[in-house]
Amino acid sequence: MAKPSGGHATDIVIAGGGIIGLSLALELRQRGLSVAVLERHRAMSSASWAAGGMLAVNDPQNPLELLPLAILSWALYPSYLDRIELLSGRHVPLRTQWTLQQVQSERVSTDALAAEIAEFAPGLDATGHSFKWLEEGSLDPNDLREALPEALRAAGGMLVEETAVVGVESTAHGVLVETQRERIAAGMFVNCCGAWAGEPRLGGLPVVPVKGQMANLRCPPERLRCVVRVPGIYLIPRGDSRVTIGATLEHVGFDETVQESSIKQMIDAALRLLPEATAPMQVESWAGLRPGTPDGLPILGAAGTKHCWHATGHYRDGILLAPVTARLMAQSMLGEFPDVPLDAFTPARF
Ligand code: GLY
Secondary structure (H helix, E strand, O other): OOOOOOOEEEEEEEEOOOHHHHHHHHHHHHOOOOEEEEOOOOOOOOHHHHOOOEOOOOOOOOOHHHHHHHHHHHHHHHHHHHHHHHHHOOOOOEEEOOEEEEEOOHHHOOHHHHHHHHHHOOOOOOOOOEEEEEOOOEEOHHHHHHHHHHHHHHOOOEEEOOOOEEEEEEOOOOEEEEEOOOEEEEEEEEEOOHHHOOOHHHOOOOOEEEEEEEEEEEOOHHHOOOEEEEOOEEEEEOOOOEEEEEOOOEOOOOOOOOOHHHHHHHHHHHHHHOOOOEOOOOOEEEEEEEEEOOOOOOEEEEOOOOOEEEEEOOOOOHHHHHHHHHHHHHHHHOOOOOOOOOHHHOHHHO
């Protein structure tokens, strides 16, 4: 597809080695295209790693327009993980299969539900909360952080770390992508730069970083075997005594520092729900930057510049939406009708 012009040439260049960029690269490799992913730091080192890993298909906080993407992505997840495992030789298990979601209505709190909570979450103090069950999984992003880059390399994709895109120029037949080291000729360019996707050199999208702080508590695994979500806090057991709690939602620019006071507030809220959990002396805590958009929806589709595309703005759902994003973007880029229409997500809406 790409016309070499002296330097390195490939069909597709993707900027951003997070879960979106790597998953799209894997999908394109599967369709026989050559792909180079350029990552300014290390692959899976930003939001893709900091994320909770909930595959929150029916989170009531999600915008309604997201639902068709979320449902299809959840359906694609088993084959997505199978492919990654097969290629990388690493296991990426779903660590929970169910979520207890707080709801307003008292009617959903039945005796049967109480018995199920006693079975799946005997350590939970549900006082003052009404819950319903959602069938949705969660994974530990650390597992994907190991497996996904290896899977792409095993599939024949190129992953170039510590390499930022300096500029992108459209030509008659494709693009010239400039890095600090070289110029790459490609048929298409895709901006998968997450919270950094709004940089002017990538097209100036209205993407903003939304910081989330997270921490790990400890609790015997049998005391909590499902995700618990209430306003302001969620608990994600990893099945090995870690319970990941999150998350703050902060508009503070590109600040990834952890504030002790924020972590303490989250720990207090988590301990009210799971009193048996403990916070180690040195609590593991971290922060990441979600890519936020003005309408809370991802930005998926052709850019205003020829041969350039965007796949970013996944805000709180990048892990969930990676498989569907990879599929729908690949379909659109190759001139097929996407399984779900992307009109609501077009970059042209801004
Ligand atoms: N996906 C959960 C969060 O953004 O906090």
